[in-house]
Amino acid sequence: MSGLAAAHALSVRGVDFVCLEKAPDVGGIWRQPGAGERGPAYMSLHLNSAKQLTGYSDFPMPAELPLYPGHHDVAHYLRSFAEWAGLLPRVELRTEVVSVRQDDDGAWTVVSRDADGERTRRRFTHVVVGSGHNTEAVLPDPLPPGSESFTGRILHSMDYRDGGDFAGQRVVVVGMGASGVDIAADLPRHAERTDLSVRRGLHVVPKQLFGMSVDLIADAPWWSEMSFPEQRRFVEQALRVARGKLSDYGLPEPDHPVFSSAVT
Secondary structure (H helix, E strand, C coil), X not given: CHHXXXXXXXXXXXXXXXXXXXXXXXXXXXXXXXXXXXXXXXXCCECCCCHHHHCECCECCCCCCCCCCEHHHHHHHHHHHHXXXXXXHHXXXXXXXXXXXXXXXXXXXXXEECCCCCEEEEEECCCCCCCCCCCCCCCCCCCCCCHHHCCCCCCCHHHCCCHHHHCCCEEEEECCCHHHXXXXXXXXXXXXXXEEECCCCCCCCXXXXXXXXXXXXXXXXXXXXXCHHHHHHHHHHHHHHHCCCHHHXXXXXXXXXXXXXXXX
């Protein structure tokens, strides 16, 4: 999304540019589930932010989409945006960036490789990186004791695709980040049992509070007029009413105030 946004900003200002994209099409992780490609995306993937604040301001997401569209709708929206903005002729698909090096004169030398393996070296005045940061899967090394005798599958969320792959099985999800809770919510529809293992408590914030998307709350004028202590107090009280204690769900309570660390 950020790469397309940067490309559009350059285009409307008449700045010459080229966009190098490793994938066969635009859309990033949102198109991966439908394309069957490996990546940090899964069949149940959907937005966890309201479409009104996630779409591009001059090309809003369609009104008929749900508040939190699924990956297929987001992928189609991004493709439509690229077509509407006239960006596709400037995008080189199936082109991987091999290296980026700044030269002594301040310019940048970029080496890319196309689908046929042919390398191209080009110089640019500026380089914008919009590739995202979820590409390489990282597992504990070494794996925890006992893993060598474990007969089941051990996989990173990068390789999770659909809960149906675990039908009738007992599964433990390690970690309470966005992908972890997404997968832990998807698995019970298929698995015999799903457990969530966490090292420490995190603040879990529902996508909606009192029927309103939390990011729309954060965008409201009345929210901006509140001081930070008032905002923190509001959220803590709202979570107490709308969600209750995390310990009621078998999860550890956070050892830190809300907003002092990342929330899930």
